[in-house]
Amino acid sequence: LRLLKEDEEFRLAVTGLLGIDEILKAIKSLQEQMVKLQEQVAKLQEQVAKQGEAILALQRSHEKLAASITALGYRYGIYTEDVFRDAIKYLIEDLLKVYEVRRWTYYDNEGVVFGYPSVIDVDVLIRDNEHILIEYKASIDRGDIAELAREGILYERVNKVKPKLLIVGPVVRKRALELAKALNIEVRATEVME
Structure with missing residues (x-):
């Protein structure tokens, strides 16, 4: 232990034999990869957030369109039925008296x-x-x-x-x-x- 503390050459030789340099290089490489991965995750989160907003906008647009179609169908159906009913009454009861x-x-x-x-x-x-x-x-x-x-x-x-x-x-x-x-x-x- 004393040699490891006092003799730098001995210490370097031991660390080389143990592969500590390679381990340190691997750790540094992993850290760099983690930084890149974090950047990619952040970009993906931004994209997902934008797509979420786009989906919500589409849902709102779809709901408005569905409401408009329903209102149009309701208006068309109810008014058509009322007009037709009045016309039938006029023709059959008032004019033809049948x-x-x-x-x-x-x-x-x-x-x-x-x-x-x-x-x-x-x-x-x-x-x-x-x-x-x-x-x-x-x-x-x-x-x-x-x-x-x-x-x-x-x-x-x-x-x-x-x-x-x-x-x-x-x-x-x-x-x-x-x-x-x-x-x-x-x-x-x-x-x-x-």
Whole structure:
């Protein structure tokens, strides 16, 4: 030990034999690599943060677009149904005096139509003992067909008259048309979509 402390040549010879120089060089190399790695990680963190911001901006943009589309569909659907309903009433009841047009509103406390108690609104064309339930939709899908069928069941229970069922809209999905045929519901639409 004394020689290691006092004799520098001996100390260098021993450290060389033990490979301490190589270990120190390896440690220095590892430290340099760690610095580079830390720099790369910092750059990646910046990129991830920028992408996160871009994703949030896209999500906000998507939400705004979805809200606009929903509002447009709602506006188009509701206004179209109201205008069509008024036009049918004018033609059938006022001009032709063929049918009486009524709005049937009933509280379905058994949940026949929607599976839970709710208010049901449906237009009815009435002439003598003939009752026709009619729905107007901006786009007709299977859910609309099934809903009208259940409204027909409820109407028959309450009024003791089996109604004809008619649904009208500019577009009907093919699968809705197939269900309507199976349920004996008349569909009036200008276009059939897949």
